[in-house]
Structures are given as structure tokens and as C-alpha cells.
Amino acid sequence: MKDVYIGVDVGSVSINVVAIDGSNELLYKYYSRTNGQPLEMIKHGLNSLKNEVGSDINVLGVGTTGSGRQLAGVMIGADIVKNEITAHAVATTNEHPDVHTIFEIGGQDSKIIVIKDQMVVDFAMNTVCAAGTGSFLDHQSERLKVPIEQFGDLALTSDVNVRIAGRCTVFAESDMIAKQQYGFSKPDIIMGLCRALVRNYINNLGRGKKLNPPYVFQGGVAANKGIIKAFQEEVKSAVFVPKHFNVMGAIGAAILSKEYIEKNDVKTKFRGFSSLKTNFVPSSFTCNGCSNNCEVIKVESNGQIIAMWGDRCGKWSQSVCYVG
């Protein structure tokens, strides 16, 4: 029997599933775009986990994180549902215990996490703008007709410093078009974009914070070597990228589930791999019980309601007993 803890990170752009063993070593990882179907992708991820790791697998705990953590938690039967800031910090301090600053850039959000003595002491998440996130690069790769996977390598071949405004995607885009029309090469423009993104990220999120080395950079965007280079130029220091940079949230969730299970000495609520075949039907309705008109989210499985949330008064969420 192989004892594992599973972590699932349901983000806006990607779904990550990992399995770790009792000493936090990664046994399996799955990274996939959501393709607009997060629930299907979670099932797919868990199924391939089972196939890869082997049928003698014994799941001791499950944790979920990411913006879709609640629904995923209900669906899988998670022991712990945790926000992605804490999850990322846990995974990073596990790999780099001396880390002080974590840069995390995902598809639709980005964060700076400041760590002291392996504990989060400050953090910032981007507020209202996508200019410092992966979707900005995604968008530009389409415009430049360069696949996002080749962005980084191409950026490194640049030798001219092209300055592109980074405050806002709209400005950046018009600025980029202008620079194209001046005749700058694609690699130069891509490197310029990388620098613009990093500049914007540090300005937006790092404002008023003291950022100290060692720096760790993770999240899907850390695959891009151009951004890593831009970060190193910006902070004038080495920036480490963890080995499993794109699934750190999921690793954190798995570690948290392990901590939780061990500390409280309880059995996991994991529904089992066979339950993945059941259909989960999420739906929402507006409660008219009072003037709050809350949007209540309801999840059904085989005609039975298994979870409800979103109501302020607790009328609906308390009406469901948790079927583990």
C-alpha cells in the first residue's frame, strides 16, 4: 500500500492535482488547462493520478485550494479547504525554508507573499487589473502569433532594450503596436513585454513593502525564462524557481491536509476514486427570503443535495448535513 496525500488547486486557468507521500515528496503531478470545464478536469486529473501511482494507493488526506476550492472540496470530499495564499506559502517554505519573498503569477491573479521565519507576515494580491498576470502574456502571444511556450526562449535572444508601457494592458498593447511599427524584432518586443509585466507587478503589489532576498518565483508564468530574467534585473539578485513551480498551490494543499489529519488524528473524508463516476450538478438560485437576495449555490449528486453556500443568514447552508 502506498500512503498518499492529495492536493488539488482549482485556478482560473489551470487545474493542478498532486500526490505527496508522508515526507512531502512529490509522487505525481498533473497540470492542465481548465478549458472551461474545471469539474471534468479534476476528475480526469484524479483518474490519471490513480492510474500512474498504482492501484494499491491509500489516500490518507485531501486538500483543495484555488478560486474553485469550495466546489472541488465538496466534490472530492476534502479534509481541508484553504486559500491559495497560505497554500503557496506552505509549499514554498517546505522547499526553501529560508525564503523571504515569494512572487507568484498565475493566469488571472498574482501575489507577493512576504515570509519571515517561515510564516506569512504580509501579502498582496493584484486588485483590479490583469496587466501583471499570465492572461496578459497569453493575449499578446496571440497577437504576435508566437506560442506562449516559446515566449521565454525567444525573449532571451533579445539584445535591444525596448521599453513598453506596463501600467495597463490597453496602454501596453498600443505601445507594443507602436514599437512593432518602429521595426523592432519580435524577441526584443517580447523581452520588453516581460519587463513591462514585472515592472507593473512590482509597482502594483510591492508598493510599500520591503522585499528581501532570497526570492522564489512560482506559478504558471514561472515557465517563462524572459520573466525570470526580468525579475532578476528588477530585484538585482538571484530568483529561484522551484522544481514544481506550476503546482505549488496543490502541493501546499496536500501538505496542509497531511498536517490537519496528523494533528487532529482523524480519518479522511475523501469520497474515493469510484465516486468520481457520480455526477455532480452545481446550480444557483436567488433566495427571496429577505431583501438580501443572496445568490445561493447548490450542488446535487444523484438527485440529492450535498452542499449549499452563498447565503448570508445560513438558512440554506445549515440545512444540509455534510454527507462524507
Add this chain to the structure above:
Amino acid sequence: MSNKVSFPYLGHVIVYKKFLQMMGFEVIMPPAPTQKTIDLGVKYSPEFACIPFKMLMGNYIEACELGANTIISSGGHGPCRAGFYGEVHQRILRQMGYDVNFIIFDSPKRDLFGTIKKFFKIKNKQSISKMVKVSKVVFPVLKDLDTFEKKIHTMIPYEINKGQSLEVWREIYKIYDEVYSQKELLEARAEGHRMIDSIKLRKVNDDEKIKIGIVGEIFVVIEPSINMDVENLLCSLGCEAERSLYLSEWVEHNIFGEKHEKTIQDLGEKYIEILIGGHAKTTVGNIVDFKNRGFDGIIHLMPFGCLPELVSQSVIPKITSDHDIPVLTLSIDEQTGKSNNLTRIEAFIDLIRNKKTKEKVFSGGKK
């Protein structure tokens, strides 16, 4: 034409209703803000206006729909745009075809004669002694409601029967809605205390309790329909919550000249020397005050684009390092999806819990 009076929906609205009714006005109760209120407000407001403006806009439109023709509101002093809001709201409503008058109370220091004139409008041809008598019922109602509400938010995290405290609070609110005399006031108060005492609580050591203070611009701090009901949200995550602003304190300061807020502003003096409008100075002072009173963290709420609060946001890192108190700033706009802010708040509470216990307990409990 008889006056049908309405007012902004902010905080314990039954108090305004009560006062105006007892002064002999016909009151149009504004409907509690919903998504429809926000939609209406956003549609008919200038795009760059802040969320309090838009909420009030929707609020007034709904009141006018119900037949209100007079709206009583407060203005503002200092350089915050809110001082012009009443005027702009009135113009927009008139352009929309509602024949509506505004009575806006500005600082008497600026316009003493105008304030007296407006005072007489509110007096509604009743005697001064009647007005004093009414105030003697209405103000204690406001004060009591604030006291009970504050108390409830220190109980929810520890209640044994989930949901009981909030139920009690709604019940108390209903009882106070029926109070129109001294006698009823005393009865309501006794009943309120009795109900509060009936709530069963878990025993929790003081050093395990987490207390969060909520500071910022008055509208987004007080009105739960726009601030994700942040007090109850914090409570449901296991923290005690207290706001920096309660309407009764505002009245005490601005009408009765009470000194509490002055003290708070003095605490803020070190960081923001001059009055820059809005509540910036108070925000900063309150952070220090909460820290002095043993709170563990601060949630700072600001309307998106609010200039005074942007200034306070930028001095917060200094306060954090001077006083060793974590502060989380959340910017509030028409967006009602709260998952993004929920993530921040949850992580913030993890941070405070870790700081407090000085050990790694990330998985602290199931949420």
C-alpha cells in the same frame, strides 16, 4: 403637496424613520439595498463616482419610485467630493423626471443661517420641547442598537448553537422598531439584555481570541450590503469584529460635540497632519486606537478610487511597522462576487493566527 420624506439607507435606518415619524412626517422607507439598487445606481451615476455615491443614487431612485418627494441627507466638509453629492443626486433625479427636494445638512460652521433654516424644516412646525422629547427616545434607541450590535459581534465566534446570536440580533432589532416612548424603550432594553444573556457560549481563553478592527470610509464600513457583510464574515471565520464607526458615535461627535473622535484624530495626527477630507485622519487614528486596545489586526475598507482613503492606504505601511499591527486594505466597488476578497481575508486571518500563536498552525481547523 404633502411632504413624503425619505433618507439614505445606511446602518440602522429604523432610527431615522422613527425620528421623522415622531416629528409628524409621512415617511417613505427606502428599500434595503439589493442588486437592483446597485444596478440602478451604476446606470444613472457618473462612471467615475465612488460606490457610496452610486449606492445612494440607486437608493434614492427606489425611494422616489415609492413616492418620496423630499430627501434628507448629510453633506460633508473638507475636500472630499461627498460634500457635493446631495446637490448632484438632486440634479440627476430631477433630470430623470422626479420632482424631489433635498434637505442637506452641512457643517453649521460653514453656513449657520442655512442650517438653522433647515433645522426649522425638520422641526415641521412642532414645538422645540416635542423635538427634545422625540430625541430622548430616538437617540437612546440608536445608542442601544449600536451597543447590542457591537456585543453580538463579540459573541458569534463562540456561540454553541450556530446562528443563534444573529437570530437574537434580528429579534432585538424588531423589538426596537416598535419603541415609541420612554417606557417601551426601557422594556426593550431589558428584553434585549435578557436575550443576549440567553446565548450559550463556548469558553475560550482570552489569548486564543482574535479581534479584528474595521476602519475606513463611513459608508462602506457601516453598510453590510456593500461591504460583503464583513463583520459577520469575520465572525464566521472565528474572529471578533468591531467597526471604527457607529452612527451613535458619529451623532455624539457631530451634534453633541462629544470628544471621542477628537481623541482618535489626535492619534492620527502623527501620520496625516491636515484634514484631507473623508475619514482619512480618523481611519489612521483608529488603527492606532484599535492596537492600543489590544486588537490583533485591521481590515481597512475603502471605496475604489477614494482619494482620502488612498492617502491613508499609503501611510499604513508606516503604521504597521511603528505599531506592529497587520492591516489588510480592501477596495470596494460594484462587483458583488466576494471570492477574491474572501481569499485575502482568509489568508489575513491565517497570518494573524500564526503571528499570535508563534507556531506554524496553517491547518488550524477546517473551514
